[in-house]
Amino acid sequence: MGNLYGVIGCPISHSMSPDIHNHAFHVLKIDSHYHAFHIEKEQLSDAVNSLKLLGVKGYNVTIPHKVAIIPYLDELDETARIAGAVNTVVNDDGKLIGYNTDGNGYMQSLLGLLERPINEYNMLIIGAGGAAKGIYYTLAYNGCINLDIANRTITKAEDLINNCPFDNNSMAITLEEAELKLEKYDIIIQTTAVGLHPNIDEKPLSLKNAKKSAIVSDIVYNPIKTALLKEAEQSQLTIHNGVGMFVHQAAIAFSLWTGQTPPINEMTDIVYKKLG
Numbered sequence: 001m002g003n004l005y006g007v008i009g010c011p012i013s014h015s016m017s018p019d020i021h022n023h024a025f026h027v028l029k030i031d032s033h034y035h036a037f038h039i040e041k042e043q044l045s046d047a048v049n050s051l052k053l054l055g056v057k058g059y060n061v062t063i064p065h066k067v068a069i070i071p072y073l074d075e076l077d078e079t080a081r082i083a084g085a086v087n088t089v090v091n092d093d094g095k096l097i098g099y100n101t102d103g104n105g106y107m108q109s110l111l112g113l114l115e116r117p118i119n120e121y122n123m124l125i126i127g128a129g130g131a132a133k134g135i136y137y138t139l140a141y142n143g144c145i146n147l148d149i150a151n152r153t154i155t156k157a158e159d160l161i162n163n164c165p166f167d168n169n170s171m172a173i174t175l176e177e178a179e180l181k182l183e184k185y186d187i188i189i190q191t192t193a194v195g196l197h198p199n200i201d202e203k204p205l206s207l208k209n210a211k212k213s214a215i216v217s218d219i220v221y222n223p224i225k226t227a228l229l230k231e232a233e234q235s236q237l238t239i240h241n242g243v244g245m246f247v248h249q250a251a252i253a254f255s256l257w258t259g260q261t262p263p264i265n266e267m268t269d270i271v272y273k274k275l276g
């Protein structure tokens, strides 16, 4: 009998995770299934116990449970400790281990665009929320020391930098300051919800001072091209959307569960097809 995997969150009905994981199981001839479970905030503890009771071998964790699930797990991998959040659970014979594959998934998707080692680039992260934290600490862990944080609320950017456990030369700046000194950065990483449906015309800042060789990266994948990426494209900058991060975070989770490498290109095609 095959194994069961899944994702818990809410809302969850539009999740594309079942599509890409079930495709990978099919291609690799693994007799398993991945299901989306709608779990409300107050149902989390019951859900964790139920999934364990039913022998679900692993699951992804998404909004609003990424931080709240931590007390219910038996162990946290270093990736989850660094991010302070969990997006993947492995059920190791009844022992629940929390991982976070978002930061490494993001980094792997970005690496494909880079010509030099990642730590040689000057980077700017826009945003200081949960998503920014995972990416910032993963990049800092991997030796990126020239990495500034711009945020609407500057104290949150300062907190992120002050709590960073890895060496860095990071500065906290406002969005207005970032806009003025954008030419300093080789890679601009947008992590806020600005530009998400339904506010698809909004941008956290203007790119008019960005340098021609800059890579503009947005972790949002719906829409595929945010207003920020559209501006970047019009200015002939290199663009990187959130589809790569989504697929790579899934691929790392898949490997943790099965020990196998899923078909990343096919999974990417599925996501683009679904997003239209």
Ligand code: ATR
Residues within 6 Å of the ligand: 126, 127, 128, 129, 130, 131, 132, 151, 152, 153, 156, 191, 192, 193, 194, 204
């Ligand atoms: P996530 O887990 O997706 O990162 P979050 O932790 O709520 O979500 O963080 C949201 C981020 O988007 C924050 O950096 C937030 O800025 P503030 O810290 O100033 O709140 C940013 N953000 C949300 N709406 C924004 C807006 N309209 N303009 C600029 N930044 C915004």
